[in-house]
Amino acid sequence: MDARFKSRDIERRSLDVDGLKRSFLEWLVYSVGKDARAATRRDWFHSVALAVRDRVVDRWMDTTRSYYQEDAKRVYYLSLEFLIGRLLTNSLSNLGIMDECRQALDRLGLSMDDVVDAEPDAALGNGGLGRLAACFLDSMASQGLPGYGYGIRYEFGLFEQRFENGWQVEYPEQWLQFGNPWEFARPEVLYPVQFYGRVEEFRDSVGERAYRWVDADRVLAMAYDTPVVGYGGETINTLRLWSARATRDFNFGHFNDGAYMKAVEQKILSENLSRVLYPNDATETGKELRLKQEYFFTSASLQDILRRYLQHHSSFENLPNKAAIQLNDTHPAIGIAELMRLLVDQHALRWDDAWDITRATFAYTNHTLLPEALEAWPVRMIERVLPRHMQIIYEINAKFLNRTKARADGDNARLSRLSLIDERGERRVRMGNLAFLGSHKVNGVSALHTELMKQTVFADFHQEFPDRINNKTNGITPRRWLKQANPALSELITTRIGEGWNSDLSQIAALREKADDVVFREEFRRAKRKNKKRLAAYIARQTGEEVLVDSIFDVQVKRMHEYKRQLLNVLHTIALYNEMRDNPTVSWVPVTKVFAGKAAPSYHMAKLIIKLINDVAKVVNHDPSVHDNLKVVLLPNYNVTAAEIIIPAADLSEQISTAGMEASGTGNMKLALNGALTIGTLDGANVEIREHVGADNIFIFGMTADEVNDLRASGGFNPREVIASNPSLKRALDMISTGAFSPDDRNRYHPIVQALTDGGDHFLVTADFADYCRAQDAAMQLYRDSEEWTRKAILNTANMGWFSSDRTVNEYAQEIWDVHPVKPSHDGEGFR
Ligand code: Z57
Structure with missing residues (x-):
């Protein structure tokens, strides 16, 4: 074989820092067609991605060939x-060459974050x-x-x-x-x-x-x-x-x-x-x-x-x-x-x-x-x-x-x-x-x-x-949703229990005993705080709002849908806002309500809820009488990349769908694995999350699926009565309906108020409101005891091992597909 091709062949597989650096430059010049001085961050991203792809191809062909031969x-x-x-961080991480790539970029005077951020x-x-x-x-x-x-x-x-x-x-x-x-x-x-x-x-x-x-x-x-x-x-x-x-x-x-x-x-x-x-x-x-x-x-x-x-x-x-x-x-x-x-x-x-x-x-x-x-x-x-x-x-x-x-x-x-x-x-x-x-x-x-x-x-x-x-x-993949999205916590975990959890998440149970270790708790909090700072910077960049890193990051991120009840969260936000204004001398636990999610373009009610969250944010965030104890942000364009920044920073995970309506949920799993405590209904996989993390380490509230079913079968309920008997709910709804958040169009939220009242409140927002507020109060009280909160957060992470998609896929493989692992033969040609 021509020696030139041979050496290039080896170059394409080399995993050391120098080899990677040479490959990045080679791709930049000969495929992207730029020199290092003229290259944009996007040019570098393409060069790096193509160089990384080179490192995958031999093993890809080996894998395909093994399936064929067997x-x-x-x-x-x-x-x-x-x-x-x-896919860049994902590929590097799964190939085990994150550090090498970072160093290679470093030698080229480039920041890994900048290159990663150029990927759509x-x-x-x-x-x-x-x-x-x-x-x-x-x-x-x-x-x-x-x-x-x-x-x-x-x-x-x-x-x-x-x-x-x-x-x-x-x-x-x-x-x-x-x-x-x-x-x-x-x-x-x-x-x-x-x-x-x-x-x-x-x-x-x-x-x-x-x-x-x-x-x-x-x-x-x-x-x-x-x-x-x-x-x-x-x-x-x-x-x-x-x-x-x-x-x-x-x-x-x-x-x-x-x-x-x-x-x-x-x-x-x-x-x-x-x-x-x-x-x-x-x-x-x-x-x-x-x-x-x-x-x-x-x-x-x-x-x-x-x-x-x-x-x-x-x-x-x-x-x-x-x-x-x-x-x-x-x-x-x-x-x-x-x-x-x-x-x-x-x-x-x-x-x-x-x-x-x-x-x-x-x-x-x-x-x-x-x-x-x-x-x-x-x-x-x-x-x-x-x-x-x-x-x-x-x-x-x-x-x-x-x-x-x-x-x-x-x-x-x-x-x-x-x-x-x-x-x-x-x-x-x-x-x-x-x-x-x-x-x-x-x-x-x-x-x-x-x-x-x-x-x-x-x-x-x-x-x-x-x-x-x-x-x-x-289940969810622990590689993307813990190792890659949350390096601070992953590295901490690995120092204590090794890296076996990457491919066998059940091993994370070994962290249970660390919940009582004050030093570990301090380090766990430090990792969370780092992630919260990262999110605070992201929030500032995306919305212009400054939020307190030491507030409770109360997070609801998912598609906008009436059954997921973002409205319940908004009503609690307004009620909390009123309480803070009424009692300015109380030392409140600061709260940051973080929302994100897209509405289907033709789903008018969901789009109106988006507008309501933004309107409430405008009023609350600029009211000096709450002394920054409450902030509301709705982050635009929720996607996988945004999720990777938001989820590791969450303290409280909102999983508050009407019981019986959320088939499973998977955001609930990502948040709990990253050490957020769940506030949720007994719906979808929340039920199993409670069984695994323990009833003491989750805030459950609201009607059960059976109760919802019975209530609906018996002809529903009268939301007006529920509202009349709950002054804080009544006040919040009155504010929405009289235009306190929409002075420019006081009737804007009529459809929402209508749905929650004469419309019969199909999603039982008013029915669950009081118990939701009780659970929210319990969460806020617990947050004051930072040791106890951290202990429960650690127990969440430690007890989520079963929710790995590795476990899910294995169950499919054994009980539905009857497929078995195949070990590809990489006949010495590939790396490692
Ligand atoms: C979709 O994202 C889900 C269900 C659907 O029927 C369609 Br279409 C899209 C979601 C469920 O709402 C979640 O509860 C579930 O966790 C997810 O599918 C994955 O099973």
């Missing part, structure tokens, strides 16, 4: 969302569901599981949120504007995906009735691969995202001018499929383009999965032994009909064999019970967009209902609830029912949520298939 069973995680965030945040998701998918990718790679992510490479991620005059305004998020150094385009990995057209019936070679989908429009799905670096760099998995490309099956030469322009127009239209992420979290819009996105990425992924399978196999009976396909919510559930179509129409399998294979391959995760989030596509729309799939869905339904009818002895109401078609009003396909029926396992995301699934939306299916529903409580 013909390992793979798991395919199909998700319309992957909320990844930045990959926001291909809305909230919890998308972030969960990203945590699972990290956990699968970190445990050597052969896991692939499949999704869409949106050109525009989740919108950028700005506040203009206190209102949310959305801007396009152009994360790809300057190129994406982490991805590899695969222009040769291209699959056709069809839409519209009609179905033709014909006789196959043995005279059987068969169907083909004809006269359809075609779009191509092109692959982009991003390596997923596992902890320690042993396993590098793949996230494959699809981008829409127009077909070129028209001949430019034969067009007259008009047809040419029309053809180009068609090209732009078909490429719209991967243009933008729908910005709704836990609500559906029912838009045709969304259905097309769902089918687009699902079809491409299934074609790719079958192609990979067929490299080793000549029949399909072993597919379930070689591929597990996990449906992240119902968004890819059309895949069940698509796999049936591929097996029956294209590969000529018998229906019943195809159905057994399909069911044994798919599993489905449900993430919400909210009726407005359950997908139900109009039959008319599916008939038009995916005519063959509509026939297949009818066929699945007919066979299922026929089998069930025999045992249902005339209970037609039950049959119509089990049907894949909702016949009330416009006929719709219930995607949850399709996903349930086409999967061998169906799971909820917390113990409570899974129980409620059995009792509510899937009660009839649960009766029919009692072994199908199972629980997989969510």
